[in-house]
Amino acid sequence: MQFGIFSVGDVTPDPTTGRTPSEAERIESMTRIALAAEEAGLDVFATGEHHNPPFVPSSPTTHLGFIAAKTERLLLSTSTTLITTNDPVKIAEDYAMLQHLSGGRVDLMMGRGNTGPVYPWFGKDIRDGIKLAIENYHLLRTLWREPVVNWQGQFRTPLQGYTSTPAPLDGTPPFVWHGSIRSTEIAEQAAYYGDGFFHNHIFWNKEHTEQMVRLYRRRFEHYGHGSADQAIVGLGGQVFMGTTEAEAKRQFRPYFDNAPVYGHGPSLEDFSTMTPLTVGTPEQVIERTLGFADYAGDYQRQLFLIDHAGLPIDVVLEQIQILGTEVVPVLRTEFERRRPAHVPSDPPTHSSLVAAGPDAPHHLVEPARATLEAAASEGARA
Amino acid sequence: MTRTIVVVTAGLSVPSSTRLLADQLADAVAAQVGARGEAARFEHVELRELAGDLATFMTSGGMPTQRLSEVRDLVSAADGMIAVTPVFTASYSGLFKMFFDALDTDALTGMPVLIAATAGTARHSLVLDHAMRPLFAYLRAVVVPTGVFAATEDFGGSTDLTARITRAAGELAGLVVSTDHVAGFGPDAGERRTPQRSAGTSVGPVTDFADLLRGHAG
Numbered sequence: 001m002q003f004g005i006f007s008v009g010d011v012t013p014d015p016t017t018g019r020t021p022s023e024a025e026r027i028e029s030m031t032r033i034a035l036a037a038e039e040a041g042l043d044v045f046a047t048g049e050h051h052n053p054p055f056v057p058s059s060p061t062t063h064l065g066f067i068a069a070k071t072e073r074l075l076l077s078t079s080t081t082l083i084t085t086n087d088p089v090k091i092a093e094d095y096a097m098l099q100h101l102s103g104g105r106v107d108l109m110m111g112r113g114n115t116g117p118v119y120p121w122f123g124k125d126i127r128d129g130i131k132l133a134i135e136n137y138h139l140l141r142t143l144w145r146e147p148v149v150n151w152q153g154q155f156r157t158p159l160q161g162y163t164s165t166p167a168p169l170d171g172t173p174p175f176v177w178h179g180s181i182r183s184t185e186i187a188e189q190a191a192y193y194g195d196g197f198f199h200n201h202i203f204w205n206k207e208h209t210e211q212m213v214r215l216y217r218r219r220f221e222h223y224g225h226g227s228a229d230q231a232i233v234g235l236g237g238q239v240f241m242g243t244t245e246a247e248a249k250r251q252f253r254p255y256f257d258n259a260p261v262y263g264h265g266p267s268l269e270d271f272s273t274m275t276p277l278t279v280g281t282p283e284q285v286i287e288r289t290l291g292f293a294d295y296a297g298d299y300q301r302q303l304f305l306i307d308h309a310g311l312p313i314d315v316v317l318e319q320i321q322i323l324g325t326e327v328v329p330v331l332r333t334e335f336e337r338r339r340p341a342h343v344p345s346d347p348p349t350h351s352s353l354v355a356a357g358p359d360a361p362h363h364l365v366e367p368a369r370a371t372l373e374a375a376a377s378e379g380a381r382a
Numbered sequence: 383m384t385r386t387i388v389v390v391t392a393g394l395s396v397p398s399s400t401r402l403l404a405d406q407l408a409d410a411v412a413a414q415v416g417a418r419g420e421a422a423r424f425e426h427v428e429l430r431e432l433a434g435d436l437a438t439f440m441t442s443g444g445m446p447t448q449r450l451s452e453v454r455d456l457v458s459a460a461d462g463m464i465a466v467t468p469v470f471t472a473s474y475s476g477l478f479k480m481f482f483d484a485l486d487t488d489a490l491t492g493m494p495v496l497i498a499a500t501a502g503t504a505r506h507s508l509v510l511d512h513a514m515r516p517l518f519a520y521l522r523a524v525v526v527p528t529g530v531f532a533a534t535e536d537f538g539g540s541t542d543l544t545a546r547i548t549r550a551a552g553e554l555a556g557l558v559v560s561t562d563h564v565a566g567f568g569p570d571a572g573e574r575r576t577p578q579r580s581a582g583t584s585v586g587p588v589t590d591f592a593d594l595l596r597g598h599a600g
Contacts, residue, residue: 135598142600151600184588192591203443207451211585219588265441274438274447368591 001335001345003328004044005037005320006079006236006303009057012310015258020310026056027063029313034067036317038074040324046077046109046303051085051118054260061094068102075349076102079200079303080111080179083140084132085122087156091136092143092164099169104350109177109198109234110137112186128155130185137176137189141365144173171358175348177234177301180212187212191219191231194367196347199296200236202305203261205274209235210295217297224371225361229340232347234301235292238277241322245280251315252279259309282326289327290334298339300347302331384421385558387411388460392429392467392478399500401428403532404466407498410547411464414555422558425460427453429477436480446484451583454485458581462494462558463523465514469501473513482517486582490523493579494557496550498530507531526553 007030013020021029034045047057047064057063064076076098081091091108099106112129113119119126135153142149143164152158168174177196180186181204190197197216201209213233220231240255242248249268256268256279271277278288293299304323307316339345346352353362361367389408393400408424415422429436435447446454457463467478497514499506510529518525528550536543580586 130594131598134594135600138595138599153598153600184585185594188588188591188594192595204445205448205451208585215585215588219591223591262442266438270438270447271442274442274445372592 001299001332002043002075002301002347003323003331004042004046004075004077004301004303005033005307006044006046006048006077006305007033007057007307008048008079008305009050009055010260010308011054011056012260012308014310014312015254023056025313029307029316030057030063031067031070032313033307033316033320034074034076035070036320037324038071040320040328042074042320042324042328044075044077044301044303046079048079048114049082049111050114051121052115061098064106065098065101068098068105071105073105075105075107077106077177078108079198080109082113082118083110083136084112084129085118085124086136088136088140089143089156089159089162089164092140093166095174096144096164096166096168099174099350100166104169104172104174104354106350107175107177107196107347109179109196110186111179112183124155130183131155133186134189137178138365141173141193144168145363145365169350170354171363172350172353173362174350175353175362177232177347182208182212184212184215187216188219191216191225192223192366192368194220194223194225194361196232196234196300198234198236198301198303200303201276202236202238203275206276206292206295213296223368224375225367227342229297229343232301232344233296233299234303234347235296235299236276236303236305237289237292238275238305239285239289239319239323239327240279240306241282241285241319241327243281245284248279248281255309255311263309282322285327286330286334289331290338293335293338298335298343300344384423385415385461386423386425386459387462387464387554387558388425388427388457389464390427390429390457390466390478390481392475392481393500394430394468394475394477396430398468399532399534399537400466400468402537403498403500403530404464406547407464407466407496407530407551410551411462411496411554411558414548414551415559418555418559420559422555425456427457427481429481432481433477436477436484439484440480446583450484454489454581454583457485458489458579460493462496462554463490464496464498464554465518466498466500467514469499469506469509472506473509474499474517479517482521485521486580487521488578488580489582490518490521491579493523494554495523495525496528496530496554497525498532498550500532500534502534504531504533504535507533524557526550526557528553 149162177198178190179198217228217231221228240252306319391404435450467474
């Protein structure tokens with residue numbers, strides 16, 4: 001199972017000092033967080049993509065390429081890549097390039113953006129959000145899998161005889177996740193292609209997460225990629241740890257109370273009940289996180305949000321240290337203990353996809369098509 | 383078949399004249415439904431008790447609390463609604479609006495609604511038609527023609543408040559008891575007769591990916 005950190009990349013004043021880091025400091029902090037994650041034995045660092053203040057990460061592959069050069073083992077990912085407003089041709093090229101630079105340590109998560117105006121800023125219409133995600137992703141898959149692409153769609157200028165360069169490393173496109181909180185169409189999309197589904201349930205109640213993940217799992221099986229419990233699921237989590245629960249709450253409360261998303265709203269205690277937020281001891285974080293599998297099933301990737309709301313970098317690095325030494329080793333053991341043998345522990349990685357060979361379903365633009373056609377002809381015979 | 387009618391009230395004091403009016407309306411609706419040979423059951427939603435849940439919903443990116451989810455389910459499953467607000471600053475109260483902002487856009491589709499308001503003076507009476515009626519029209523609810531407005535003075539003396547209550551209750555009862563959706567009979571306009579309502583608390587039906595991809599596969 002993979003554990004990691006995902007960062008929104010917000011520049012937020014530290015509410016306890018009033019000090020706002022510069023953009024340069026924040027970008028540097030994100031790099032240090034990624035490096036610390038590798039050092040602490042975590043598996044993944046994922047960066048957000050935003051095109052509006054107070055966020056800094058507008059150019060994820062630049063940043064991930066820089067981090068790739070400074071790390072050996074860390075898997076680089078996104079949370080999320082805007083499949084709606086980015087040109088899929090540029091995504092295909094940028095992330096293939098990153099694959100080559102990082103030795104295949106790349107996967108990415110598709111998302112639709114955090115603010116309405118990002119659509120018009122990039123010449124798109126927000127009412128087409130789902131359609132853009134569908135058309136653009138299908139084109140992206142095609143560009144990574146067919147050497148010469150002739151294509152015409154609704155949203156982008158047609159392509160005639162186009163070859164995306166560089167081709168994916170070892171002819172093997174990166175694994176893709178689809179992130180969505182509420183849109184069933186996106187869970188359906190992930191299921192159709194046999195991709196991963198990530199539910200960032202840090203701002204949502206578990207009953208909802210359970211429904212979305214169950215929908216994805218059911219449809220993953222429907223499209224013939226395996227049984228529902230073998231579907232590739234990732235979850236978000238939000239933690240802050242201290243030596244005692246009271247100490248953790250004392251330290252985290254001012255950041256919680258002034259946080260950009262939920263600050264000045266529900267109490268820390270209420271929010272901890274409603275969402276997976278866990279502020280307490282490492283043991284409490286372990287217990288809570290293990291509980292995610294009770295409603296989402298045995299899953300493959302757990303990402304933690306730990307660096308938002310103005311938390312100082314030294315505190316964040318200390319949290320990563322605690323995760324790496326006290327929390328994740330126990331989680332690895334305990335999650336494997338409960339996982340049935342036929343359920344994969346890890347999501348597909350570059351090496352596992354290369355090992356599966358060029359005839360594996362991953363290399364098809366529509367792996368489900370064969371299953372559906374077989375089912376249809378079976379039905380016709382019966 | 384017992385009809386369920388949800389009574390949404392936004393009064394702030396206990397007791398409030400808003401709740402007082404709501405209770406009179408509920409009694410009148412019960413009588414009118416009974417007169418049509420059916421029974422009515424009333425579920426009361428006092429928005430004051432949901433004030434914290436609504437504030438949490440608004441400040442957490444739209445995440446419903448457990449209690450708010452239960453109320454959303456209750457509302458969308460009802461056969462009709464009585465909605466009563468006090469008039470604050472020339473409109474429905476902020477609390478009243480927060481509740482309807484927290485519902486799914488399809489939460490009240492086709493639902494018969496009786497609108498009512500209370501205020502200190504009769505000068506606010508157009509709130510019914512200038513504020514409440516458009517709100518429910520947006521939500522595609524079916525608002526009965528008679529709205530009931532009660533100024534403080536209406537709770538004493540001789541006014542025609544009781545007559546208005548009876549008329550509005552009769553209109554709501556007529557819609558709630560209406561049985562024109564017997565499956566397989568009557569004209570078919572090509573649309574499903576039963577309005578599709580959604581509380582927004584559960585993940586909806588999934589659209590097959592073949593339909594989503596149609597026209598977008600290049």
